[in-house]
Amino acid sequence: MKFTDGFWQLRPGVTALYGQEAYDIQRTDATADGPGLIVTAPTSVITRRGDTLNRPVLTVTLSSPLNGVIRVRIAHHEGRPWHGGFALPGAVEGGAAAASVTETGGELTTGRLTARIAPGAPWSLSFEVDGQRVTGSGSRAQGYVRLAADAATDHGIVGNARADSGVPDERAFVHEQLDLGVGELIYGLGERFGPLVKNGQSVEIWNADGGTSSEQAYKSVPLHVSSRGYGVLVNDPGHVSYEIGSEAVERVQFSVPGEVLEYFVLAGPTPKDVLERYTALTGRPPVVPAWSYGLWLSTSFTTDYDEATVTGFIDEMARRELPVSVFHFDCFWMREFQWCDFEWDPRVFPDPDGMLARLHERDLRVCVWINPYIAQRSALFAEAAASGFLVTRPDGSIWQWDLWQAGMGLVDFTNPDATAWYQGKLRALIDQGVDCFKTDFGERIPTDVVWADGADPSRMHNLYAQLYNAAVHEVLVEARGEGDAVLFARSATAGGQTMPVHWGGDSTSTFPSMAETLRGGLSLAMSGFAYWSHDIGGFEGTPDAAVFKRWTAFGLLGSHSRFHGSQSYRVPWMFDEEAVEVTRIFTHLKMRLMPYLYAAGIEATRTGVPLMRPMVLEFPGDPAMGYLDRQYMLGSDILVAPVFSADGEVEFYLPPGPWTHLLSGEVVEGGAWRRERHGFDTLPIYVRPGAVIPWGARSDRPDYDYLDGLELRVFPGGSGIADVTITAPDGRSQRFEVDRSAVTG
Missing domain, CATH: 2.60.40.1180 (Golgi alpha-mannosidase II)
Known part of the structure; x- marks a missing residue:
């Protein structure tokens, strides 16, 4: 979000207060992380006692939750409620007891990382890795900004405007600007489909269902990784707005609504070191089962299919020596207008138990599509509504809309009873023979609602994906064990790497979309996600034979591989016989590479380094x-x-x-x-x-x-x-x- 009008002025209706000096620096042992520093940063230079009157201050606290990680907290009014940050399993109290704090001179050192605050004016906070300054916060960098009711900015509408899930109007923000050095490049910020290098871009951390051909993202992660040997995680699950050399061209700016901004600086010196610290803080990816690396074959979305269709696909793949590991049933395994009721459509699957047993006899795993919505026509809607398991509006009525499924409600995963109820439906499917779930959607989460645990709706918009996927992943771990649980998820935020696998969303069936899909995967890799997949051939439309064959080679040279589409099947013989041969070559190649790929997956559990890596990471x-x-x-x-x-x-x-x-x-x-x-x-x-x-x-x-x-x-x-x-x-x-x-x- 842009607040300034050029270098000197603010935009109309914008007022800003900046920390102007480090007026005093005090050691404290009262942070959640152990010892730290508290700095009073008045919004004007104090030259005499009278200057302390009628003068707002920013309170800046530095501490270390983990070796090589520094937490920076900037607060205007501490008494205003803060909706809290991410769950950080690596940030344990006292976990950074080795941090060295020097009150005089304002220095905090943890591992290879040092933060230095220069006493007095002007404001200067610098960060060093191995003794070399990598970035810092200088003049007019830490700001508290307010917008007049009619203030015009370049904020615009962020998110899915038609889905009532855009960013709420906010009037107060805290921002930080960190120096961007000459030649310094910025990566990460989730699965973003534009250029891998984020310099010059405005990026909104706000999950949206926008496809792969837009600036929106299904997986928004407020982590950026610098080529200069450090990373920054903004510890806020809500809306974070970035200007990466796009407003102040020599700085990376990030802002959040409210009175508090908290971020972590993570030491390098290499991008791998940054990801290792980041995943130590937010959670490592687990081992995924070896069978999940094989080819996933889908019914596709709106195609007509039944057990005969499925059996025909599997028979023909086997006849042509095209190994399949997982068969996926997309949405219409359930009856139309009833998603999700978790019931097989009896018109096309009259014997689901027998069918699943027959698929297992062929040594196949079975995946079924689900989402967190309950359609009004489903019998489960009344059941969930009566029990208070659906998200409500402020007036107490159930939140509903007609996008996707008519009259659907949204399961409230902040309610433990609602989560247990939803998980019970999944357990019934697992008992029936389902091996894993495609957890679709989770991005169009409204903000004009009330959550059972009282959570801030703006915080829950991105975080919903985490609770949704966690509910499903927990059931799979319970049923299959730690090493045999796997999702096929679309939405995520920071920490989502602990519940793999994720796929790239709705691409089109073209070469440009194939390229943007790759960029999304590389960007996600630089955001701490070890495993990733995409729809081979593209989702929307039907690829021509050339696109399908090129995408097949690409898709089988990744951690996870799935044939899937929207209106048409993705079995290779429907394109041409050469597509069959290409599929055979690259499925066989991937199977031969399994000792190598599986070892890379084990490495990811120790270091957080992804299987698929941008060149700059290696x-x-x-x-x-x-x-x-x-x-x-x-x-x-x-x-x-x-x-x-x-x-x-x-x-x-x-x-x-x-x-x-x-x-x-x-x-x-x-x-x-x-x-x-x-x-x-x-x-x-x-x-x-x-x-x-x-x-x-x-x-x-x-x-x-x-x-x-x-x-x-x-x-x-x-x-x-x-x-x-x-x-x-x-x-x-x-x-x-x-x-x-x-x-x-």
Whole structure:
């Protein structure tokens, strides 16, 4: 949100008070994190006693919840209620007892990170990583802003305006501006489909159902990661507005409505270090089951289907040697106008128990679509309404609308009884044979409502996704165990990485949408999400054969892979026979890579580093990597450059060293841009110099014994001994020492 009119002036109707000096700096042991500093920042320089009268102040508190993490809290009126931040499992009281606090000079050090407040005027708060200043808050950076009733800003409508779920009107804001250095690049802020580098963008952290071709996002995360070796998490689940070099071009501004702004600075020095600290604070991703890495085949959305359709798809996939791990039933497994009543439509699925048993006999897992809405026609609506399980309006009536499902209500997951009721419906499906759930929606959450626990509606808008997915994930963990629970979720915010997997939402069936989908996944990866998927071929419309085949290769070179669409099926033989061959090549390749991918997933549980990585995450010291968003690293050692054209021409950058094409075995020298032309059965997929890639023995399924028949493929460009640990799905591990020095190109 923009408050200023150029460098010198404020916009009409905007008044602002800025912290002008550090008037006094005091040590305190009273923060939630242990020892810290409290700074009084008057909004005018105090030159005599009389200046302290009729003068607002900002109170700035610094503390450390975790090694290498500093919490900054800026408050105007502390007595006004603050709706609170995110659940932070890593921020335990006293967890940063090693933090060093120096009152004189205003210094707080935790691990590699130091905050320094210069006494007196002008206001100056700087942050250092390993002794080097990386950013800071200077003149007119910390501000308390009020808008007149008729103030005009560039705020506009944020969110789904037609769905009564836009940002509420606010009149008071607190903002911070952190310095943006020369050449510094900013990443993250959730799954955003524009350029990977966020410099020059205005970004609103407010979940919305806007598709992949808009500025809206299903997964908004107020975390940005800097190329200068630090990250910043704004600890506010509500609306956070960013101006990233777009208002004050030498600063990153973030603002929140209300009287309090709280943020965390996370030390690097590398982006991986930032994500490791961030996920230590907000929660690590868990191990997901090996079977979930296999191909997910869907009915698609509005297509006609029944058990015969499903069986026909599965038979034909098997006949053509196209391994499928999960079959997904989308919305119309339930009867129209009744979503969600959690009942199979008896007209097309008269024997759901028998059908699920037959699918399990074919060694398939079953996923079904759900959402958090209860349609008025569903028998569950009256049941939920009578029990007080649906969100209400301020007058006590049930909140309803007709978008999506006629007269639908919204389950109130702040009510423990409502959550237990909803979970009971899911348990019945699990008992029937359902293995996992696609948790769709969760973004169009209204703000003109009352929540059972009294939560601030603006806080609940983004946080609803967390409560919804947590309710479902908890049931799966209870039924399947920690290592066998997996969602297929669309909405999320900070902390959502603890309940994988997430997919990219509603793309169109075109090459540009394929590219924007990739950008969304890379942006989400830089926001702490380890696993990610998307609709292969695009969701809206029907892709032509070229788009489908190129997207198939891309989609099978990620952590999770799903064929899904809207009005048409996504089985490959409906495009052409070459699409069948492309699917066979890349499903078999992914199955062979399972020891490698599964190891990367285990790494993510320890470090938070995602499987699919922007180039800058893996090569932070190479300036050529900064803007690359048409290629990525799959794990630490495989580079993938999807082809976004029918003619197969693709341009990408290889870092220095001898890189080996995984499919052809050709060795090429990196350190330069390359232009290649590929048929549909191949794409640029290069192995890092000196890498050791564990190669599995099976190509028919993802959940096999990786140690049985394992090959360790050693690639040119390395030296010395490489330690490689392979873990099978049953938990058995074996460590290998591999001599790389004898391998040449």
